[in-house]
Each structure stands twice: as structure tokens, then as C-alpha cells.
Amino acid sequence: MEAWFFENQTGNFGIKIRIEKILHHEYSNFQEITVYDTFEFGRMLVLDQAIMFTDKNxxxxxxxxxxxxxxxxxxxxxxxxxxxxxxxxxxxxxxxxxxxxxxxxxxxxxxxxxxxxxxxxxxxxxxxxxxxxxxxxxxxxxxxxxxxxxxxxxxxxxxxxxxxxxxxxxxxxxxxxxxxxxxxxxxxxxxxxxxxxxxxxxxxxxxxxxxxxxxxxxxxxxxxxxxxxxxxxxxxxxxxxxxxxxxxxxxxxxxxxxxxxxxxxxxxxxxxxxxxxxxxx
Amino acid sequence: MEAWFFENQTGNFGIKIRIEKILHHEYSNFQEITVYDTFEFGRMLVLDQAIMFTDKNxxxxxxxxxxxxxxxxxxxxxxxxxxxxxxxxxxxxxxxxxxxxxxxxxxxxxxxxxxxxxxxxxxxxxxxxxxxxxxxxxxxxxxxxxxxxxxxxxxxxxxxxxxxxxxxxxxxxxxxxxxxxxxxxxxxxxxxxxxxxxxxxxxxxxxxxxxxxxxxxxxxxxxxxxxxxxxxxxxxxxxxxxxxxxxxxxxxxxxxxxxxxxxxxxxxxxxxxxxxxxxxx
Incomplete structure (x- = not known):
């Protein structure tokens, strides 16, 4: 299985990170909150499609x-x-x-x-x-x-x-x-x-x-x-x-x-x- | 039209860059040589799928x-x-x-x-x-x-x-x-x-x-x-x-x-x- 998270950092540039699991997903009153487990960076917090941080960095x-x-x-x-x-x-x-x-x-x-x-x-x-x-x-x-x-x-x-x-x-x-x-x-x-x-x-x-x-x-x-x-x-x-x-x-x-x-x-x-x-x- | 170049920087992480044109492509005696025109970074030289540089950086x-x-x-x-x-x-x-x-x-x-x-x-x-x-x-x-x-x-x-x-x-x-x-x-x-x-x-x-x-x-x-x-x-x-x-x-x-x-x-x-x-x- 290959599953990837894509972040469009500008309209013409983005990154992709291979994910192992989606640990959490919700729409709060303010934004979309997702937690992924990734192969390269460990766990990763994403708010409204933008990476906040990963465990590794x-x-x-x-x-x-x-x-x-x-x-x-x-x-x-x-x-x-x-x-x-x-x-x-x-x-x-x-x-x-x-x-x-x-x-x-x-x-x-x-x-x-x-x-x-x-x-x-x-x-x-x-x-x-x-x-x-x-x-x-x-x-x-x-x-x-x-x-x-x-x-x-x-x-x-x-x-x-x-x-x-x-x-x-x-x-x-x-x-x-x-x-x-x-x-x-x-x-x-x-x-x-x-x-x-x-x-x-x-x-x-x-x-x-x-x-x-x-x-x-x-x-x-x-x-x-x-x-x-x-x-x-x-x-x-x-x-x-x-x-x-x-x-x-x-x-x-x-x-x-x-x-x-x-x-x-x-x-x-x-x-x-x-x-x-x-x-x- | 949307065309993207993907570089796998590790097995589990990569980047994508939107391209406007493929300006040149060949297999030389040593490697694959490609020149792209990109929206974000101008022209870009790629050898064996790895970005060497872009005009912008x-x-x-x-x-x-x-x-x-x-x-x-x-x-x-x-x-x-x-x-x-x-x-x-x-x-x-x-x-x-x-x-x-x-x-x-x-x-x-x-x-x-x-x-x-x-x-x-x-x-x-x-x-x-x-x-x-x-x-x-x-x-x-x-x-x-x-x-x-x-x-x-x-x-x-x-x-x-x-x-x-x-x-x-x-x-x-x-x-x-x-x-x-x-x-x-x-x-x-x-x-x-x-x-x-x-x-x-x-x-x-x-x-x-x-x-x-x-x-x-x-x-x-x-x-x-x-x-x-x-x-x-x-x-x-x-x-x-x-x-x-x-x-x-x-x-x-x-x-x-x-x-x-x-x-x-x-x-x-x-x-x-x-x-x-x-x-x-």
C-alpha cells in the first residue's frame, strides 16, 4: 500500500510525504485537524492542509x-x-x-x-x-x-x-x-x-x-x-x-x-x- | 493544463514542481538530462531525476x-x-x-x-x-x-x-x-x-x-x-x-x-x- 499526503506550499510547488496511518481527523469549530503517522518524519500535525510540525523536526x-x-x-x-x-x-x-x-x-x-x-x-x-x-x-x-x-x-x-x-x-x-x-x-x-x-x-x-x-x-x-x-x-x-x-x-x-x-x-x-x-x- | 515534475528525495518524501514546458530531454552517455520551464522557479536542470538547480535559486x-x-x-x-x-x-x-x-x-x-x-x-x-x-x-x-x-x-x-x-x-x-x-x-x-x-x-x-x-x-x-x-x-x-x-x-x-x-x-x-x-x- 502506498498512501501520500500532499501539501501545496504555493500554487506551483508542493511536497509529498508517505503516510503509514491516519491517526485522527476532525473538523473543529475553527479548522480541519489531522494527525498522520509518516514513514519519514514520525507523527505529523496538519491544520487546514498545512503541516504544523512532525515529531522528527x-x-x-x-x-x-x-x-x-x-x-x-x-x-x-x-x-x-x-x-x-x-x-x-x-x-x-x-x-x-x-x-x-x-x-x-x-x-x-x-x-x-x-x-x-x-x-x-x-x-x-x-x-x-x-x-x-x-x-x-x-x-x-x-x-x-x-x-x-x-x-x-x-x-x-x-x-x-x-x-x-x-x-x-x-x-x-x-x-x-x-x-x-x-x-x-x-x-x-x-x-x-x-x-x-x-x-x-x-x-x-x-x-x-x-x-x-x-x-x-x-x-x-x-x-x-x-x-x-x-x-x-x-x-x-x-x-x-x-x-x-x-x-x-x-x-x-x-x-x-x-x-x-x-x-x-x-x-x-x-x-x-x-x-x-x-x-x- | 497541469503538468508536474516529481522528485523523490527519499523513499518516503518528495517534492512536486509545476512545469510549463519540457525544453529539452536526452539520454547522454552518462545520464538522463532534462530541462524544464517551471512556473515557480524559472528554468530547471534535472539529471537522472534529481534537480541540479533552478534559475531562481x-x-x-x-x-x-x-x-x-x-x-x-x-x-x-x-x-x-x-x-x-x-x-x-x-x-x-x-x-x-x-x-x-x-x-x-x-x-x-x-x-x-x-x-x-x-x-x-x-x-x-x-x-x-x-x-x-x-x-x-x-x-x-x-x-x-x-x-x-x-x-x-x-x-x-x-x-x-x-x-x-x-x-x-x-x-x-x-x-x-x-x-x-x-x-x-x-x-x-x-x-x-x-x-x-x-x-x-x-x-x-x-x-x-x-x-x-x-x-x-x-x-x-x-x-x-x-x-x-x-x-x-x-x-x-x-x-x-x-x-x-x-x-x-x-x-x-x-x-x-x-x-x-x-x-x-x-x-x-x-x-x-x-x-x-x-x-x-
């Missing part, structure tokens, strides 16, 4: 979205994650020694439930006593809490900018996030492929430059994501995101058993190829 | 295989390229101010002819007066010239380690290349994806460590190559490949209009994610 995205902003910040105690109901970014954030509380705002509670059932090694952090899972629309949630300016870091772990995540790529939302941050807060979001989504990255970069003292872009190399080259946009009110904060001097990164991130990767992930720098000029 | 591979070793070397005057009949690496090597002569040894003369016809912007360097194109087996050629120790740099621009390129990934060949280099010579080869070809990279790395004073691995992010993350293995007899040589102090890299490479990318391309470092331990 989820560490790259989750480490890089979780650790780069947090280790740029002197003492990130209170974190907000929008999206990310699978728990992968939580798992990484909890590796930072200062983290005291994480609010995870996931619009689709079914993503949380399905992840707990099929991806226990990714979802493990969801059960941590420091974590509160809130089933809500991230945009609405931020509007309610923004006057408090209570967060040290806000991380946007969204799907692609179509469907439920569309509003997470707009100026209003970015401004709302900035208001919800403390005076030395830091913001980071996944912002798609520099190869296929130049205009999106250019637009977001302009907004983040307007809002933050220290805006920047960093990247990771993520197999199964369109083009393999993935961007994150980061805005910081005070700290240089290119550097690990001095408060981690002497911190033993090797004790975390990280598979992608290291202090050297932190710094080098901000060094962009010329064609990506060109996008953000 | 060829600059990444060619800049990184050509420029990293050459700008690590004090004065690379005499270069040998094995494979690379398309001319892309030649075009990049000619951007180094010291280059006086390039021997290109391509086993399949038809790759040279087809590239000249369908990829004039890549093949342009093939006509340069400093370039000699030799239709020969790279392994046999090296055996004949190795006693001369005449080259400053040897670059291996091969297809995958099956079919005509298989011998280009073996210890005998690497030793032969070392002998053909001057006392301060430098060697670099494309060595596949760290995500899908761990064992190959590990084996090559051991050999290069045995042979060279300063062995290393560097990477580039190349869409349409398996996993998007690509490795190069470099061995240097004298110069630190991680650094641009001091002889280029004051050299104006911006005048070269490079789209990927820069002095900062040169250095950062040697900073590997933990899971890649683990392969080479």
Missing part, C-alpha cells in the same frame, strides 16, 4: 521561537503565547530559568486536546503548574489585557496568515501586543518563508520597525516548511535580541540537551543572506 | 561552493572544479580577484552544451579566457595530475553519490585531491543534507579530518534541495576556512552584487545547529 521551530526571545531578555518571568496549542513553545520556554508564569491563548481547544493525546512529548509542558491554558481568540484576549502591560515576552505561534490566524499578522494586533508588554518587554512571531513570502515579511518588518526600539529578523532552517528557510520577526523595547542577555552568564546551556539552539546559533540566526536583507531594507 | 549553491573556499585562501590562482559542467561555480570563482586559471573537468560534455544553450546566465563563465573545459572522468584526471601538486583550490560540484558521481565520495578520491593541491591548498565538496544523509556526512568528515590540518563543515539554505539544509565539507592545509583571508582586507564585496554570500555569512555558515555538530563528533 519539531524541535527546530519550537526551540527557535521559544528560546531566542527569552534568552535575549534579562528575566522573562511572565510570558504570553498566542496560538501554539500543541505546547511545543511552552516546553522550550520552561527551560528558561526565570519563567514563572505562561499564559497560552489558543483559539481552538481541540488542538490542545489532540496534541495531548497524540504528541505527549511536545504537549508535556501544558500540564506544568506554571502554565495557564486559555481557550480564546488571541486578538480579543490582548485587547482585554493590554492596559495592564504585564508581560515580559509575547510570542506568536500562529498558523499561516489565512483562516483563523489572519488577524495575527496585522498592525492593530502588533500594537496591541506592544501595549501588553512591560517597559523592557520583547515580542516575537513566526513570519513565514523569505523565499515565498517576501511581501508579507516586508510589511511586518515595517510595522515592527515603527513600534520597537530594537526590531530585527532571525531565521531557522526547517525541513517540511516551504523552502526550508523560515523567518521570525522580533521586536524588543530594550534588550538587543542579537545577544544573549548578560544575566545568563555562566548558565549551562548544554544541560538543556538542545538539538538546534545554542548561544552561537542565537547570534548567527540574525545574520541573513543578502537576498533576505534586501527584503527588509 | 541557483545563486545560493553556486556562491557558497565557489566563494567560501576561495575567500579563505590567500591567493587562489589555479583552481580545479570537478563536475559543475553548468558553469555556475566557475562564474562565482571568477569573482575572486586572484584567479588566473580554472580547469573544469566534467565527465559529461552534454551537460556543458545543454547549459550553454538553456542557461546562458549560469554558463557565461565557461567562455572566459581563463577557463579550460576538459571532458574527462574527474577521478582519472586527478590520478594523472596529482603528482604535480599544482592547484590552490579543488572544488567538487557533483551530483548525488549514485551513478556517475559515486566515486567522488570515496577516500581514494579525497586523497588524490589532497596530493594535487599546493602546500597551502584548500578543498571543498558538496556533501548532501544533514537531515537525510547523516551517515554519508559522518563518513566524509572522518576522512577529511584524517587528511587535512583544518577540516570543517559549512552549510547553506537551499530551497528545492532535500530538507532545504545543505552541507559542504571543506579541508584546508593552512588557512582557517572559517575566516576570510586577510589578503582581502579592503576588498569591496558589495561590488560583486552577491545575493547570498557576504563576509558575515562566510563566518556564520560554519556555525552549525547542535544536531549537525553531533553528526560530526
Amino acid at each position: 519539531e524541535f527546530i521551530y519550537h526551540e527557535m521561537l521559544g528560546l531566542v526571545p527569552l534568552f535575549s531578555h534579562k528575566n522573562p518571568e511572565r510570558i504570553l503565547i498566542i496560538g501554539g496549542g500543541d505546547g511545543g513553545v511552552i516546553r522550550e520556554c520552561l527551560k528558561n530559568p526565570f519563567v514563572e508564569h505562561i499564559d497560552l491563548v489558543e483559539i481552538d481547544k481541540r488542538v490542545v486536546d489532540v496534541s495531548k493525546e497524540f504528541f505527549p512529548e511536545i504537549a508535556c509542558g501544558l500540564k506544568d503548574r506554571r502554565v495557564e491554558v486559555i481557550a480564546d481568540d488571541g486578538i480579543e484576549f490582548l485587547k482585554r489585557v493590554e492596559s495592564s502591560g504585564r508581560y515580559d515576552a509575547i510570542l506568536i505561534d500562529s498558523t499561516d496568515p489565512v483562516g483563523p490566524a489572519e488577524g495575527l499578522f496585522k498592525r492593530d494586533f502588533y500594537e496591541s501586543a506592544e501595549r501588553a508588554l512591560k517597559d523592557d518587554g520583547i515580542f516575537a512571531a513566526q513570519t513565514e518563508s523569505p523565499f515565498f513570502n517576501k511581501n508579507l515579511i516586508r510589511d511586518i518588518n515595517k510595522i515592527i520597525k515603527d513600534i520597537y526600539e530594537k526590531p530585527s529578523i532571525y531565521y531557522a532552517m526547517i525541513p517540511v516548511y516551504p523552502s526550508g528557510l523560515w523567518s521570525f520577526t522580533i521586536g524588543s523595547k530594550k534588550y538587543q535580541p542579537q545577544n544573549i542577555n548578560e544575566s545568563y552568564k555562566g548558565f549551562d546551556f548544554t544541560s538543556l540537551s538542545l538539538k538546534y539552539y545554542s548561544p552561537e546559533i542565537h547570534a548567527s540566526s540574525f545574520i541573513l543572506p543578502n537576498f533576505v536583507k534586501e527584503i527588509c531594507k | 541557483e545563486f545560493i549553491y553556486h556562491e557558497m561552493l565557489g566563494l567560501v573556499p576561495l575567500f579563505s585562501h590567500k591567493n587562489p590562482e589555479r583552481i580545479l572544479i570537478i563536475g559543475g559542467g553548468d558553469g555556475g561555480v566557475i562564474r562565482e570563482c571568477l569573482k575572486n580577484p586572484f584567479v588566473e586559471h580554472i580547469d573544469l573537468v566534467e565527465i559529461d560534455k552534454r551537460v556543458v552544451d545543454v547549459s550553454k544553450e538553456f542557461f546562458p546566465e549560469i554558463a557565461c563563465g565557461l567562455k572566459d579566457r581563463r577557463v579550460e573545459v576538459i571532458a574527462d572522468d574527474g577521478i582519472e584526471f586527478l590520478k594523472r595530475v596529482e603528482s604535480s601538486g599544482r592547484y590552490d583550490a579543488i572544488l567538487i560540484d557533483s551530483t548525488d553519490p549514485v551513478g556517475p558521481a559515486e566515486g567522488l565520495f570515496k577516500r581514494d578520491f579525497y586523497e588524490s585531491a589532497e596530493r594535487a593541491l599546493k602546500d597551502d591548498g584548500i578543498f571543498a565538496a558538496q556533501t548532501e543534507s544533514p537531515f537525510f544523509n547523516k551517515n554519508l556526512i559522518r563518513d566524509i568528515n572522518k576522512i577529511i579530518k584524517d587528511i587535512y590540518e583544518k577540516p570543517s563543515i559549512y552549510y547553506a539554505m537551499i530551497p528545492v534541495y532535500p530538507s532545504g539544509l545543505w552541507s559542504f565539507t571543506i579541508g584546508s592545509k593552512k588557512y582557517q576556512p572559517q575566516n576570510i583571508n586577510e589578503s582581502y582586507k579592503g576588498f569591496d564585496f558589495t561590488s560583486l552584487s552577491l545575493k547570498y554570500y557576504s563576509p558575515e555569512i562566510h563566518a556564520s555558515s560554519f556555525i552549525l545547529p547542535n544536531f549537525v555538530k553531533e553528526i560530526c563528533k
Whole structure:
């Protein structure tokens, strides 16, 4: 038997992954949720036909979205994650020694439930006593809490900018996030492929430059994501995101058993190829 | 009309690219050669069903295989390229101010002819007066010239380690290349994806460590190559490949209009994610 999952990453380019089993399939109130078992990558979560992650490479995205902003910040105690109901970014954030509380705002509670059932090694952090899972629309949630300016870091772990995540790529939302941050807060979001989504990255970069003292872009190399080259946009009110904060001097990164991130990767992930720098000029 | 090219990058993973036209197809004495026009990536050269490059992203591979070793070397005057009949690496090597002569040894003369016809912007360097194109087996050629120790740099621009390129990934060949280099010579080869070809990279790395004073691995992010993350293995007899040589102090890299490479990318391309470092331990 040969069964394949196809993802059309653009209208004219796609990938195919051979599947062993369909472990789960449903239409939630917000999207189509599918879990496959694959021969090449282990289990794979797919939302609205787009791959979120596979067991074999989820560490790259989750480490890089979780650790780069947090280790740029002197003492990130209170974190907000929008999206990310699978728990992968939580798992990484909890590796930072200062983290005291994480609010995870996931619009689709079914993503949380399905992840707990099929991806226990990714979802493990969801059960941590420091974590509160809130089933809500991230945009609405931020509007309610923004006057408090209570967060040290806000991380946007969204799907692609179509469907439920569309509003997470707009100026209003970015401004709302900035208001919800403390005076030395830091913001980071996944912002798609520099190869296929130049205009999106250019637009977001302009907004983040307007809002933050220290805006920047960093990247990771993520197999199964369109083009393999993935961007994150980061805005910081005070700290240089290119550097690990001095408060981690002497911190033993090797004790975390990280598979992608290291202090050297932190710094080098901000060094962009010329064609990506060109996008953000 | 919808027509697609499929590449099976592993037995259980592949990509698909929508094609507009088949511009050329033949069986040469060595392999199947196809040129497609694609909607997403422009023209694309395919050898034995494996994508060599597309117009839209060829600059990444060619800049990184050509420029990293050459700008690590004090004065690379005499270069040998094995494979690379398309001319892309030649075009990049000619951007180094010291280059006086390039021997290109391509086993399949038809790759040279087809590239000249369908990829004039890549093949342009093939006509340069400093370039000699030799239709020969790279392994046999090296055996004949190795006693001369005449080259400053040897670059291996091969297809995958099956079919005509298989011998280009073996210890005998690497030793032969070392002998053909001057006392301060430098060697670099494309060595596949760290995500899908761990064992190959590990084996090559051991050999290069045995042979060279300063062995290393560097990477580039190349869409349409398996996993998007690509490795190069470099061995240097004298110069630190991680650094641009001091002889280029004051050299104006911006005048070269490079789209990927820069002095900062040169250095950062040697900073590997933990899971890649683990392969080479």
C-alpha cells in the first residue's frame, strides 16, 4: 500500500510525504485537524492542509521561537503565547530559568486536546503548574489585557496568515501586543518563508520597525516548511535580541540537551543572506 | 493544463514542481538530462531525476561552493572544479580577484552544451579566457595530475553519490585531491543534507579530518534541495576556512552584487545547529 499526503506550499510547488496511518481527523469549530503517522518524519500535525510540525523536526521551530526571545531578555518571568496549542513553545520556554508564569491563548481547544493525546512529548509542558491554558481568540484576549502591560515576552505561534490566524499578522494586533508588554518587554512571531513570502515579511518588518526600539529578523532552517528557510520577526523595547542577555552568564546551556539552539546559533540566526536583507531594507 | 515534475528525495518524501514546458530531454552517455520551464522557479536542470538547480535559486549553491573556499585562501590562482559542467561555480570563482586559471573537468560534455544553450546566465563563465573545459572522468584526471601538486583550490560540484558521481565520495578520491593541491591548498565538496544523509556526512568528515590540518563543515539554505539544509565539507592545509583571508582586507564585496554570500555569512555558515555538530563528533 502506498498512501501520500500532499501539501501545496504555493500554487506551483508542493511536497509529498508517505503516510503509514491516519491517526485522527476532525473538523473543529475553527479548522480541519489531522494527525498522520509518516514513514519519514514520525507523527505529523496538519491544520487546514498545512503541516504544523512532525515529531522528527519539531524541535527546530519550537526551540527557535521559544528560546531566542527569552534568552535575549534579562528575566522573562511572565510570558504570553498566542496560538501554539500543541505546547511545543511552552516546553522550550520552561527551560528558561526565570519563567514563572505562561499564559497560552489558543483559539481552538481541540488542538490542545489532540496534541495531548497524540504528541505527549511536545504537549508535556501544558500540564506544568506554571502554565495557564486559555481557550480564546488571541486578538480579543490582548485587547482585554493590554492596559495592564504585564508581560515580559509575547510570542506568536500562529498558523499561516489565512483562516483563523489572519488577524495575527496585522498592525492593530502588533500594537496591541506592544501595549501588553512591560517597559523592557520583547515580542516575537513566526513570519513565514523569505523565499515565498517576501511581501508579507516586508510589511511586518515595517510595522515592527515603527513600534520597537530594537526590531530585527532571525531565521531557522526547517525541513517540511516551504523552502526550508523560515523567518521570525522580533521586536524588543530594550534588550538587543542579537545577544544573549548578560544575566545568563555562566548558565549551562548544554544541560538543556538542545538539538538546534545554542548561544552561537542565537547570534548567527540574525545574520541573513543578502537576498533576505534586501527584503527588509 | 497541469503538468508536474516529481522528485523523490527519499523513499518516503518528495517534492512536486509545476512545469510549463519540457525544453529539452536526452539520454547522454552518462545520464538522463532534462530541462524544464517551471512556473515557480524559472528554468530547471534535472539529471537522472534529481534537480541540479533552478534559475531562481541557483545563486545560493553556486556562491557558497565557489566563494567560501576561495575567500579563505590567500591567493587562489589555479583552481580545479570537478563536475559543475553548468558553469555556475566557475562564474562565482571568477569573482575572486586572484584567479588566473580554472580547469573544469566534467565527465559529461552534454551537460556543458545543454547549459550553454538553456542557461546562458549560469554558463557565461565557461567562455572566459581563463577557463579550460576538459571532458574527462574527474577521478582519472586527478590520478594523472596529482603528482604535480599544482592547484590552490579543488572544488567538487557533483551530483548525488549514485551513478556517475559515486566515486567522488570515496577516500581514494579525497586523497588524490589532497596530493594535487599546493602546500597551502584548500578543498571543498558538496556533501548532501544533514537531515537525510547523516551517515554519508559522518563518513566524509572522518576522512577529511584524517587528511587535512583544518577540516570543517559549512552549510547553506537551499530551497528545492532535500530538507532545504545543505552541507559542504571543506579541508584546508593552512588557512582557517572559517575566516576570510586577510589578503582581502579592503576588498569591496558589495561590488560583486552577491545575493547570498557576504563576509558575515562566510563566518556564520560554519556555525552549525547542535544536531549537525553531533553528526560530526
